[in-house]
Amino acid sequence: MRKFNTLIKKELKELLTLQMLIPMIVGVMFFVFIGNVMGNESKKINAPQTILVLDNDNSVSSRSVIGELTENNFKTTTFTDSKINIVTNLAKEKNISTVISIPKGFEANLAKLKPQKIETYSIINNFSLMSTKNSAVISEILKSVNDFVSNSIISKELPGVKPENIKNPIVKSDHVIIGNNTANVSADQISGFILSQSIFIPIVMFIIIMFSAQMIAVSVASEKENKTLETLLSTPVNRTSLVSAKMIAAGLVSLLMAAVYMFGFKYYIGGITGVSGSQPTLASSAINQLGLALDTKGYILLGLSLFFSILVALALATILGAFAEDVKKVQGLILPITFLIMIPYILTMFLDINSTSTLIKIIVYLIPFSHPFLASPNLLLHNYSAVIYGIIYQAVVFGILVIIAGRIFSTDRILTMKLSFKKKSLFSR
Amino acid sequence: MDEALKIIDLEKSYGNLHALKGISFDVKPNEVFALIGPNGAGKTTTLRIIATILKPSSGSARIYGFDANKEAEKVRKIISYLPEEAGAYKNLKGIDYLNFMASLFAPDKKSHDEYIEIAREVSGLGVRLSDKVSTYSKGMTRKLLLARAIMTKPKLAILDEPTSGLDVINALEIRRTIKEFASRGMAVLVSSHNMLEIEFLSDRVAIIDNGKIHAVGTPSELKKTYNAANLEEVFVEVVK
Numbered sequence: 001m002r003k004f005n006t007l008i009k010k011e012l013k014e015l016l017t018l019q020m021l022i023p024m025i026v027g028v029m030f031f032v033f034i035g036n037v038m039g040n041e042s043k044k045i046n047a048p049q050t051i052l053v054l055d056n057d058n059s060v061s062s063r064s065v066i067g068e069l070t071e072n073n074f075k076t077t078t079f080t081d082s083k084i085n086i087v088t089n090l091a092k093e094k095n096i097s098t099v100i101s102i103p104k105g106f107e108a109n110l111a112k113l114k115p116q117k118i119e120t121y122s123i124i125n126n127f128s129l130m131s132t133k134n135s136a137v138i139s140e141i142l143k144s145v146n147d148f149v150s151n152s153i154i155s156k157e158l159p160g161v162k163p164e165n166i167k168n169p170i171v172k173s174d175h176v177i178i179g180n181n182t183a184n185v186s187a188d189q190i191s192g193f194i195l196s197q198s199i200f201i202p203i204v205m206f207i208i209i210m211f212s213a214q215m216i217a218v219s220v221a222s223e224k225e226n227k228t229l230e231t232l233l234s235t236p237v238n239r240t241s242l243v244s245a246k247m248i249a250a251g252l253v254s255l256l257m258a259a260v261y262m263f264g265f266k267y268y269i270g271g272i273t274g275v276s277g278s279q280p281t282l283a284s285s286a287i288n289q290l291g292l293a294l295d296t297k298g299y300i301l302l303g304l305s306l307f308f309s310i311l312v313a314l315a316l317a318t319i320l321g322a323f324a325e326d327v328k329k330v331q332g333l334i335l336p337i338t339f340l341i342m343i344p345y346i347l348t349m350f351l352d353i354n355s356t357s358t359l360i361k362i363i364v365y366l367i368p369f370s371h372p373f374l375a376s377p378n379l380l381l382h383n384y385s386a387v388i389y390g391i392i393y394q395a396v397v398f399g400i401l402v403i404i405a406g407r408i409f410s411t412d413r414i415l416t417m418k419l420s421f422k423k424k425s426l427f428s429r
Numbered sequence: 430m431d432e433a434l435k436i437i438d439l440e441k442s443y444g445n446l447h448a449l450k451g452i453s454f455d456v457k458p459n460e461v462f463a464l465i466g467p468n469g470a471g472k473t474t475t476l477r478i479i480a481t482i483l484k485p486s487s488g489s490a491r492i493y494g495f496d497a498n499k500e501a502e503k504v505r506k507i508i509s510y511l512p513e514e515a516g517a518y519k520n521l522k523g524i525d526y527l528n529f530m531a532s533l534f535a536p537d538k539k540s541h542d543e544y545i546e547i548a549r550e551v552s553g554l555g556v557r558l559s560d561k562v563s564t565y566s567k568g569m570t571r572k573l574l575l576a577r578a579i580m581t582k583p584k585l586a587i588l589d590e591p592t593s594g595l596d597v598i599n600a601l602e603i604r605r606t607i608k609e610f611a612s613r614g615m616a617v618l619v620s621s622h623n624m625l626e627i628e629f630l631s632d633r634v635a636i637i638d639n640g641k642i643h644a645v646g647t648p649s650e651l652k653k654t655y656n657a658a659n660l661e662e663v664f665v666e667v668v669k
Contacts, residue, residue, distance in 0.1 A: 006532045017520050226516035234480040234510035235533045236502060412483040416443060
């Protein structure tokens, strides 16, 4: 055990270098930075929007419309004796994105039940996601104005009748059922919320599995290249200890990376969801009603699934690293692992695996790295057995790979085996 | 027990390539035995089999009576192997590397401390042991590795090209160290291309070529047999 601890300490010292830590810290700082920027932008957008109003009618009705806008969280600046191009130029100068113009005769024509045209101007300086918020702002403005005007007309023409009952005699009430739980919310809101909450899980998993695989493959290949492996193999140390110390050290470093990246992603996603989350409070309460939040059991199973994925990647990378004669060849050798991770990553991002053909389903389930990607939605839907079977399968694959890796290190294959990509000469006998 | 090392009909094949075609020799305790031969002759394969990291296709290598293949665990406790152009872990400090290797051999703290003391003396690296191996010159790395190889007082040290790529002064220091430790009772099996080194170091020499041993004897016996002025002429005569 003392020798084993010594081996782990040595591996950790070799892995936790500044060259490894600096890119990781920079990566996380990048996510934190982007998250903060997005969060700040999101706050700006959700803050009351300033709009300029050109009121050509300057009547009770037009002023009521402007008052309605103020009540609906818009800051208004009104011009009554001006021209539209002057107002839009002013909006450009002041970096205000929306201008509306109320036509002359607005009140008089409404009294005659003639439809009125309120002109809106969106000033677009770029095509970012943020700038498209303008169209939503204008829709809200028009909705407010229409509501106000139609309510006034209905109240005037049909006193004693609630305008809402005339305008919306049929009201839609959305419900979502998951398992035995029901919540008064639309499916769109739920799926949007779940996506925003779980989108980082596959990304973090992808990064960690790739890093850990690369780490151990490079470690094995560099030991071969520097002949430190030959020295180690001639010492009185159990060969299985050599392999498992490498795997455990790389696994520990991967878990550290997972924690650090999760921290970065928390900030990043915090910023993103602030932008895209419509009615987040409603969705959050519905999420709780539906039991869609991961409970302790869910987190443990997700953690186990991810942990076994890392172990499988480490065992596979150890075997592939043993084929490399030097560190340069590692990149090419771990390419199969990259593909094995990319397939479930991409498929689960766009497809519901359960609704695909049997062949695709079998392929996806056979790839041990698919299971953490599938675990997250399964756990939210309380489909625990699928996740547990996945973990058992991963454990079996890991066991087989460890036996193979142990055999390679216990024989002289570790020094003699290599992949030959040389083409056979046409003239060779 | 007379032999530190006894090699009998050792063969090794890599697929269709017969690297060793039945070689036999022995090394006595206190003896420095050299294996010389051209590139690809089978020297490193022989050393790796004795160091228990390759398995022979047939024949046997016995170290103080233990079979390198069947009793590898016991053999590893009494040997030390220095591969050709080996490196150390670049992210470790010199002293950390020695501590790491010492803890793989030492049965207790006392032995561990003793090994480190020997290594400090042999390496001659002084305060530079506190620096990372990545900052060492080739000569310093080789001295560190040689110190590591002999600090555990192995009964048999297997040294593959111990002075390869080193300047004259560093090479001379390393040869002196090997000679000194051999005089204290350590058997040494060394492989080298440097005939001058072999003549200086070795009690006996085996010339290997194409997987076979062609001649064994003391440097003076070989020179006499082949009527040569030095080992280089013997070598050329044997392998031509």
